[in-house]
Amino acid sequence: MTVDSNNDLEKQIAEWRAYMRRRRELHQPDAEELEDHLRDRIAELTAAGLHSDEAFLIAVKRMGSLDELSREFAREHSERLWKQLVLTGDGDGTPTSRTRRELPTMIAFAVGAAVAFKVPVLFGVDFTDDNNGGFYLRNFGLFALAPLAAYFAWRRRVSTGVIGVLVALFALGAVAANAYPMAMDTQTIVLTMIHLPIALWLVVGVAYTGGEWRSDRRRMDFIRFTGEWFIYFVLIALGGGVLTAFTVGTFSAIGLNAETFVGQWLVPCGAMAGVVVAAWLVEAKQSVVENMAPVLTRVFTPLFTVTLLVLLGAIIWTSNGIDVERDVLIIFDLLLVVVLGLLLYAISARDPAAKPGVFDKLQLALVVTALVIDVLVLAAITGRITEFGFTANKTAALGENLVLLANLSWSAWLFLGFVRGRLPFGKMEHWQTRYLVVYAAWAWIVVLAFPPLFDFA
Template sequence: MTAPEEPDELEAQFAQWRQYVKGRRELAATDAEELEDHLRGSVDELIAVGLRPDEAFLVAVKRMGSLDDLSREFAREHSERLWKQLVLTGVTDSPAAADPQSRRDLLVMIVCALGAAASIKIPTLFGVAFEEDGPFYATNLSLFALPWLAGFLAWRRQVKPVIMAVLAGLFALGAVGANIYPLDEDSQSAVLTGIHLPVAMWLVVGVAYVADDLRSSRRRMDFIRFTGEWFVYMVLIGLGGGVLMGLMYGTFSAMGLDPEVFVSQWLMPCGAMAAVVVAGWLVEAKQSVVENIAPVLARIFTPLFAGVVLALLVAFAATGGGLNLERDELLLFNLLLVVVLALLLYTLSARDPLAPPGIFDKLQLGLVGSALIMDALVLLEITGRISEYGGTPNKLAALGMNVILLANLAWSAWLLLGFVRRQVPFAALERWQTGYLPVYAAWAWAVILIFPPVFNYL
């Protein structure tokens, strides 16, 4: 008998194929439907002779001789191991094989990167100096580059005008929320806006990324994987940029010239904004390179972070006292919990959804369980402070974030336990995590737009 989760997995694979085929500009919608009907018929025939649904689907794609090139391209862009094992055979990624679409992507990326680099210099035209108005730039930093990255992704996915309008409206709302309120530079609301605005804006980028299939949990998981790989590329570009600036300082200084003004006011800010777009393009164009690196990094750091969280819990039990955390320490604990959740999300996005549970899944369960206990302890500390000293924007923002994390971690732990015990399909865990993303977006927008006036711009 077919396992209960297999129809869901099969439909997810059909959705991925359908999304890819419809994204091809040379194919009309009727052609895509005809291709899918042909593929479904082939899959049904293979299932009827005894193949498992996932095996039947992959074999059916491989057998579509008239679509061999399209199947190969789909396999190249798809990150799951089985696709590459069964479909991608004997394919090379030589520069000569680059298609016109890749060249168009490169040109659009260059335009968007230049736009991002120019955007951070626009405020100087209105007297907002980079070296004198640091708080303004710190708050608005995400608004200079992320709209251009979203524009590049929207162009790649041929986003409909109505969705483009929604994206533009959300970025405009973020700009208004970040600058309309009369906040002092050192106010709690200003700091909270600077922290939550990048989160809200990045999730708007996520809307552009999944715009070709907004309701697909698999596409949302692809965006989570995109986020992790984008971060890896940003780190690599940052390291390369640091070497470049070091060499520039050394060589120019040897000639008696001082490049500090150029580096600090032009190269660093403009280069950083352009790198945001370039990193997104690299993930889209060179996915096969990073997808071999990022999952390895996740597997290395997951046990390390599990050890850190476990050590903290052991230390807490040994001392036998409360956490008694100051604001900075509380922020560090929250940051640790966010990193744990990010590791969980990215590891799930890079995992083969058809693979059975293994030892690494049990390790993840231990990490999530330890983080859940830590989150509960932090939550108790925050509520105790609020009950004793009253609420402030910082405390209530931390309280809300910890409640959101607690709910996510608690249900994630339950689903992971069921998955490890082979009682819950992996698709359920995936749907829970991707369906929870709007909760983070809603909370970030609430902190940006509602907190300042509610707390009298404190």
């Protein structure tokens, strides 16, 4: 199959997938299962010698005999050949229903996450104790994300081999967080606390994809899930904040002090459980957040574009260099990460078959502006390292900004090609999904190599 025919096939499948996801009664796992069936049939037909277009049309016809949704798809696109291929005979196919065990199972995982967070207390390790607080800070990513990975492993019914990989990676994270002799006032422990949750979140991605981490489509699904999960978790956190305030206030009104219960049980256990609950909400209530998230992306993309342009203009106007103190570096890196997050989620929510528009040009401006600021930050970091030498913080900042520079540079080039009509949007999708491996590799390097490299200082 040639590159052009493969691109055309992906566009056709993208249109078919976009239609499926607009069906509110069709849950994402059902749509994914249908797409897997479609791709399997296309692969069989192309292997038998058919052209990709012919294989797609015949595969849709056969899918039509399996599920009524394919018939509705053909009716909506009545001008296409799909109609005469699919609308043959009658069928009563219905979307696959969710199993009744899903809600109680989710509750069990959420409760398990909350309980696991308090288990160390049985061994005298209390996070409210200043002497033991470091243990929870080191292991926060493990407490929060191990139950989530287990939940997806159950939900996706992953193989024993994938379970072994998940267990091994979480065990590696536990060793890195606890075996190294790092004091709480060192740079390396702070870097570990920041990067270990990132590394483990991408391990959760392996469970989310059901072990199909090499699939660009499944990695893009995980990117989409990440954005939707963040929205739900923030909403849960806001609701939890209101609940906390009411709990403290009402108990105080009757002369009881609930602050100990809230601080030691309600907030930490609720946060751990909320990680799993937010993931379940993404899976169960996608039609709600799918309408919300693209709107938020379109609102904040122009706002961040203006902010970065004003910031860049202020730097040029005042001729003030960028301060490379740790707090300032964190702010700039967080800003670039937010920009990257907006880019990723906008890509995941976009119809790949749609033509470039004004919003795509706005995103290009956002990426280019972020790229220029990243170059300025790198110049400041390099100058500081040249003058004072390497430290764990500066080296980590240098590496992270180089990782972001590579992504933003190629993203800007791909976006420019797409806006000018010279590159398909699928190139951007593939680049972003495959670059997740780079983020994972860098996070693990910081967690595993930086402490001994910088003498655990």
